[in-house]
Amino acid sequence: MLFTLNGKITEVSAPSMKRLLDVLREDCGLTGTKEGCGEGECGACTVLVDGLPINSCLVPFGQVQNADVKTIEGLIGHTDLQKAFVSECGAQCGICTPGMILMAAPLVERAQAEGRIPALAEVQETLAGNLCRCTGYVAIYRAIQTACGAKSEQASVISGENG
Amino acid sequence: MKTALGNLDFADATTLSEALTLLASEPDRVPLAGCTDVYVGLNFGHIEKKRFVNIWSLSELRGISENADFLRIGALTTYTEMIESPIIAKFLPMMRDCARLIGGCQVQNRGTVGGNIANGSPAGDTLPILAVAEAMIIAQSLSGTRKIPFLSFYAGYRKTVLLPGELIVAIEIPKPPGAQWFRKVGTRAANAISKVVIAGLRGETVRLAFGSVGPTVIRARRTEAVLSSGGTIAQARDALAHDIHPIDDLRSTSRYRMQVAENLLSAFWDSTTPNQS
Ligand SMILES: Cc1cc2nc3c(=O)[nH]c(=O)nc-3n(C[C@@H](O)[C@@H](O)[C@H](O)COP(=O)(O)OP(=O)(O)OC[C@H]3O[C@@H](n4cnc5c(N)ncnc54)[C@H](O)[C@@H]3O)c2cc1C
Ligand code: FES
Numbered sequence: 001m002l003f004t005l006n007g008k009i010t011e012v013s014a015p016s017m018k019r020l021l022d023v024l025r026e027d028c029g030l031t032g033t034k035e036g037c038g039e040g041e042c043g044a045c046t047v048l049v050d051g052l053p054i055n056s057c058l059v060p061f062g063q064v065q066n067a068d069v070k071t072i073e074g075l076i077g078h079t080d081l082q083k084a085f086v087s088e089c090g091a092q093c094g095i096c097t098p099g100m101i102l103m104a105a106p107l108v109e110r111a112q113a114e115g116r117i118p119a120l121a122e123v124q125e126t127l128a129g130n131l132c133r134c135t136g137y138v139a140i141y142r143a144i145q146t147a148c149g150a151k152s153e154q155a156s157v158i159s160g161e162n163g
Numbered sequence: 164m165k166t167a168l169g170n171l172d173f174a175d176a177t178t179l180s181e182a183l184t185l186l187a188s189e190p191d192r193v194p195l196a197g198c199t200d201v202y203v204g205l206n207f208g209h210i211e212k213k214r215f216v217n218i219w220s221l222s223e224l225r226g227i228s229e230n231a232d233f234l235r236i237g238a239l240t241t242y243t244e245m246i247e248s249p250i251i252a253k254f255l256p257m258m259r260d261c262a263r264l265i266g267g268c269q270v271q272n273r274g275t276v277g278g279n280i281a282n283g284s285p286a287g288d289t290l291p292i293l294a295v296a297e298a299m300i301i302a303q304s305l306s307g308t309r310k311i312p313f314l315s316f317y318a319g320y321r322k323t324v325l326l327p328g329e330l331i332v333a334i335e336i337p338k339p340p341g342a343q344w345f346r347k348v349g350t351r352a353a354n355a356i357s358k359v360v361i362a363g364l365r366g367e368t369v370r371l372a373f374g375s376v377g378p379t380v381i382r383a384r385r386t387e388a389v390l391s392s393g394g395t396i397a398q399a400r401d402a403l404a405h406d407i408h409p410i411d412d413l414r415s416t417s418r419y420r421m422q423v424a425e426n427l428l429s430a431f432w433d434s435t436t437p438n439q440s
């Protein structure tokens with residue numbers, strides 16, 4: 001079956017009912033996409049299909065025929081965000097991190113273009129489908145706000161009024 | 164136990180007529196829309212069916228449109244599409260409010276209104292809205308199309324009146340008269356299975372529907388009658404006890420659900436009362 005994977009037209013033969021998550025990890029060798037819950041709750045398996053984030057644990061491989069799939073391995077040019085996750089300790093065990101970054105990347109891109117720092121509520125809404133059992137979230141929110149230009153000590157206290 | 168997914172049979176349909184032809188000869192095939200219910204079921208081994216038909220790419224089942232009297236929402240319309248639709252924002256804002264509270268963005272990008280209806284969970288959040296809006300379900304099979312009033316679409320707990328070989332193609336909604344109101348109470352905003360859901364419509368008359376408080380969605384007819392004929396909210400709260408009979412389950416007790424339902428009723432009334440200070 002043909003689909004576009006991280007910008008390259010790719011042919012993979014795998015059963016159509018196999019979860020996209022497993023095809024990516026087992027058949028394509030891309031293990032950046034993680035499995036947390038297998039029931040759509042945690043967002044660790046987030047990938048972009050035709051530009052939209054989805055949970056790859058809930059998508060049959062057959063449904064991405066001819067689609068454009070992007071995983072964390074294919075995300076390039078978000079070094080600000082990736083650096084901020086490191087400097088602000090936005091990752092601990094790392095299972096949730098690829099999903100968090102894929103969800104946050106478009107928000108950061110938009111905010112940087114508009115020269116603003118997204119409010120906490122906006123960051124939280126963007127990450128509503130992503131769970132983290134390590135960081136307590138604060139460090140993740142701080143990393144995202146920092147990537148948009150907030151000073152580390154200001155970030156995560158930036159709430160509705162200032163955003 | 165996790166189902167061995169690789170052995171399941173996946174048939175791809177690319178047009179509505181292809182899907183209907185296949186379903187006519189193989190009505191045991193389970194339609195796959197956004198898969199946000201089906202794959203949760205498969206991942207947990209709750210689904211015994213072995214054969215599936217992919218309907219995700221049927222463009223005939225997509226899109227939101229309106230005419231003078233009705234909105235039409237294609238069965239495959241996702242929550243994200245409803246959140247972004249100017250037609251929904253204008254004529255059915257309670258649906259937008261509802262869609263925003265379903266899962267996170269990832270589920271909103273894939274979950275469909277047709278799937279929510281066909282899945283038929285009493286906790287399906289769109290169902291109270293369709294009940295107060297008195298929607299019509301447009302169902303189609305190889306033998307033709309029929310319109311089913313939403314209020315007679317469920318025959319019991321998770322049981323619909325869809326016939327073998329039939330797909331939901333769209334929902335037709337008469338433009339609702341009056342102020343719209345939607346709330347759900349759950350444990351967590353994004354991913355919670357609702358404990359109580361309410362949709363209300365307040366115009367010349369009042370319409371109210373509750374989810375998660377019975378085997379299917381329930382229109383609160385006695386409560387509606389009290390409020391439509393000028394009764395007080397206290398009388399309406401009393402009437403509600405005759406309309407709904409929530410049960411105890413893993414998630415909440417019956418008493419808790421009843422109390423929440425009454426409080427939601429009062430909140431609906433307050434926030435749709437015009438000229439409050
Ligand atoms: C993390 C998470 C959070 C969720 N939160 C909520 C929530 O807050 N509120 C809520 O109500 N739901 C919630 N859901 C469930 C919600 O996503 C689904 O009910 C969704 O709307 C189903 O649509 P789908 O396209 O994914 O259906 P699918 O899973 O593809 O299908 C569901 C059922 O409907 C049938 N079907 C689908 N389309 C048709 C059709 N056109 N004609 C006939 N049969 C059809 C399928 O065969 C299947 O039996 C959540 C799910 C997840 C994973
Ligand atoms: S593994 Fe897919 S959402 Fe948790």
Ligand code: FES
Binds near residue numbers: 093131
């Ligand atoms: S860093 Fe461990 S789950 Fe988020």
